[in-house]
Amino acid sequence: MTQHHDSLVQTQFGPGANAYIASAVHAHGADLARIAAIAATHAPAHALDLGCGGGHVAYAMAPHAARVTACDLSPDMTAAVAAEAARRGLANIHTCCAAAASLPFADATFDMLACRFSAHHWQDVPAGLREARRVLRPGGVAVFADVVAPPLAAADTHLQAVELLRDPSHVRDYRTAEWRAMLAEAGFAIAAVTEGRLRMDFAEWTARMRTTPQHAAAIRSLQALASREVAGHFAIEPDGSFTIDTILLEVG
Numbered sequence: 001m002t003q004h005h006d007s008l009v010q011t012q013f014g015p016g017a018n019a020y021i022a023s024a025v026h027a028h029g030a031d032l033a034r035i036a037a038i039a040a041t042h043a044p045a046h047a048l049d050l051g052c053g054g055g056h057v058a059y060a061m062a063p064h065a066a067r068v069t070a071c072d073l074s075p076d077m078t079a080a081v082a083a084e085a086a087r088r089g090l091a092n093i094h095t096c097c098a099a100a101a102s103l104p105f106a107d108a109t110f111d112m113l114a115c116r117f118s119a120h121h122w123q124d125v126p127a128g129l130r131e132a133r134r135v136l137r138p139g140g141v142a143v144f145a146d147v148v149a150p151p152l153a154a155a156d157t158h159l160q161a162v163e164l165l166r167d168p169s170h171v172r173d174y175r176t177a178e179w180r181a182m183l184a185e186a187g188f189a190i191a192a193v194t195e196g197r198l199r200m201d202f203a204e205w206t207a208r209m210r211t212t213p214q215h216a217a218a219i220r221s222l223q224a225l226a227s228r229e230v231a232g233h234f235a236i237e238p239d240g241s242f243t244i245d246t247i248l249l250e251v252g
Contacts, residue, residue, distance in 0.1 A: 051118025055081030202240030
């Protein structure tokens with residue numbers, strides 16, 4: 001039986017909520033440190049972690065903000081974030097369940113907004129970015145960080161294919177040029193762009209999303225058939241681990 005995309009996302013992420021809180025890939029990184037530094041500089045009265053997942057952006061902003069709202073489509077995910085925030089003694093973190101394209105907040109609610117590794121699951125990224133612009137006050141700062149597709153078409157196709165096999169709620173890893181265009185269309189001005197590379201441990205990457213053995217085998221088959229250019233771009237390793245491109249965009 002087919003599901004609405006939002007239901008599919010909840011099905012995929014709800015049971016794995018605690019795995020995302022424990023995930024080293026999500027709990028650390030230069031991009032997360034940069035978000036914390038921006039929060040420290042701006043000291044927001046109210047910050048939004050949009051598509052919070054395991055809540056790591058919220059935990060990073062909380063010491064520097066009067067209030068943080070961690071928003072995610074999955075009730076299981078927000079419940080896990082609330083429990084982890086309580087465990088860490090971060091009483092200024094509050095949670096909310098909502099889709100990025102339909103946020104239940106008034107205009108100009110937030111002084112800072114950060115979204116990390118979430119947008120590639122959104123059904124309508126332009127709509128989500130318009131909502132982000134709406135709820136961010138004029139003069140506020142926003143940060144978007146995500147996996148990006150490479151410019152080489154064959155590598156782009158490979159990335160989307162393995163992402164979808166691993167996680168059927170995957171929509172698209174956008175190229176940098178697409179991110180720039182969508183942000184501009186939503187009314188954001190880009191202040192800084194930081195590109196990076198991130199190694200994905202195959203066993204951990206598939207286990208976190210409970211990828212079936214059949215789909216994991218299909219991913220390994222695609223990796224084995226990849227051209228020299230594609231295999232080289234992703235630095236595919238004998239055990240299937242590989243390296244992806246990331247981007248962090250600071251906008252206002």
